[in-house]
Amino acid sequence: MSLRVKEPFTEKVLAKLTELEPMFSMTSGAAMELFGFNDLRKTKRWNHCQREKARRERTQVMKAFENLMRADLVTLIKGKRGSYRLTPKGWVKYALYYAQHIRKEKKMHKKGRGYIIIFDIPEKYRGFRDTLRRVLYALKYTQLQKSVFLTYDAEAFEFAGRVIANCELEDRVKCVIAEKVF
Structure with a gap:
């Protein structure tokens, strides 16, 4: 009579799995082909x-x-490649966004050149005039009179000039570079 030693079921399962391991190993070619890895x-x-x-x-x-x-903020320019261009309304929207999100870390020195913007936009275009004022305030311009603004920041002046040129306001807005402001 032989002695039968009972092996726990989990031990048997683990033994069978170790026998099958090479087949299901992710590094073996069989598993890669079998499971598509x-x-x-x-x-x-x-x-x-x-x-x-x-x-x-x-x-x-x-x-x-x-x-x-x-929304009439851009227009499509047809051609070989096709491109988009901001309309005057789009430039105003962009100027507001740019002015609100620009953060100046440097302090502005009140020496050197002053940049002055003078405008006379009629009451008929009041909305645009008020928007231009908001843009200039956001660009840290100082209001000298109701339609006269001053800054010492060349970048802000250049950006305001681009907005004015693209909105076709050259005849109603004058930009002045002053060597000495007192």
């Missing part, structure tokens, strides 16, 4: 995901430009 499949999946991501981004950008065109 090969390099070609990974690269195909990666490329597919990248194409999908790029397509989603493209559609988001196109929808954003369509919304801007509907």
